[in-house]
Amino acid sequence: MSQSTKTRSWIAVAGSTVMGAAILAGCVESAPQASVSDIVVSETSAPAGDAAPVDEAKSQDEKQKTTAVSSDATSSAKEKKMSSDSQSDEIKQEEKSVEKYNPLNAKEAYVIMQKGTEAPGPGGYTMTKDAGTYICRRCNAALYKSEAKFESHCGWPSFDDEIKNAVKRQTDADGYRVEIICNNCGGHLGHVFEGERFTEKNTRHCVNSISMKFIAEGKPLPPKLVKEDIEKEEAEAKAKKEAAAKSAE
Numbered sequence: 376m377s378q379s380t381k382t383r384s385w386i387a388v389a390g391s392t393v394m395g396a397a398i399l400a401g402c403v404e405s406a407p408q409a410s411v412s413d414i415v416v417s418e419t420s421a422p423a424g425d426a427a428p429v430d431e432a433k434s435q436d437e438k439q440k441t442t443a444v445s446s447d448a449t450s451s452a453k454e455k456k457m458s459s460d461s462q463s464d465e466i467k468q469e470e471k472s473v474e475k476y477n478p479l480n481a482k483e484a485y486v487i488m489q490k491g492t493e494a495p496g497p498g499g500y501t502m503t504k505d506a507g508t509y510i511c512r513r514c515n516a517a518l519y520k521s522e523a524k525f526e527s528h529c530g531w532p533s534f535d536d537e538i539k540n541a542v543k544r545q546t547d548a549d550g551y552r553v554e555i556i557c558n559n560c561g562g563h564l565g566h567v568f569e570g571e572r573f574t575e576k577n578t579r580h581c582v583n584s585i586s587m588k589f590i591a592e593g594k595p596l597p598p599k600l601v602k603e604d605i606e607k608e609e610a611e612a613k614a615k616k617e618a619a620a621k622s623a624e
């Protein structure tokens with residue numbers, strides 16, 4: 376009895392360490408998968424030479440990957456469930472019909488349009504604790520309330536909940552992480568991770584500061600920019616930004 380309790384609690388610790396390592400690696404764009412496995416092995420081989428927790432941690436890791444790469448149908452069903460389970464209330468925001476979203480500079484376009492990742496660190500909104508709302512840099516859609524922000528020490532702003540219907544989840548191009556994009560303009564925000572036990576909601580939206588703009592409480596939110604022909608203009612904008620980014624190099 377005491378033996379099994381001991382083992383179980385150790386697994387929990389190992390699990391969170393492994394998850395922590397995976398999260399850090401996971402946040403970094405195109406992090407090599409091998410380094411994550413290396414961390415898994417070195418972390419789990421340290422205590423007491425008991426093989427069981429290693430297997431436990433590995434199978435947990437594999438289960439996660441399997442879940443992430445499951446078929447589109449399954450993941451979209453899961454996405455629906457995730458969004459209905461926990462989401463902050465929808466907020467009232469004026470809408471404005473426009474031909475173009477907010478202009479982006481080269482750095483912003485790299486993250487928002489080309490799905491890049493900002494370097495981690497205490498800059499941007501990582502350490503911001505003020506009350507207010509985080510909106511999409513590109514279209515002004517309200518994404519996160521400051522109440523959902525927490526300190527994850529991962530180097531990026533972290534939220535455990537989104538404003539209802541503001542964020543869309545999709546499988547990342549890497550095939551295993553879950554990418555988050557603005558539900559209004561499709562701009563890249565970052566990734567979402569579940570099961571890390573940082574907060575009760577057990578969810579971490581790892582968001583690039585540059586994808587957002589903070590509006591302090593009491594200040595009016597700018598209207599959400601809504602575009603009709605998004606696909607066509609996005610393709611044009613992307614081509615333009617890419618050309619601009621190339622000439623800027």
Ligand SMILES: [Zn+2]
Nearest residue numbers: 511514557560
């Ligand atoms: Zn947006």
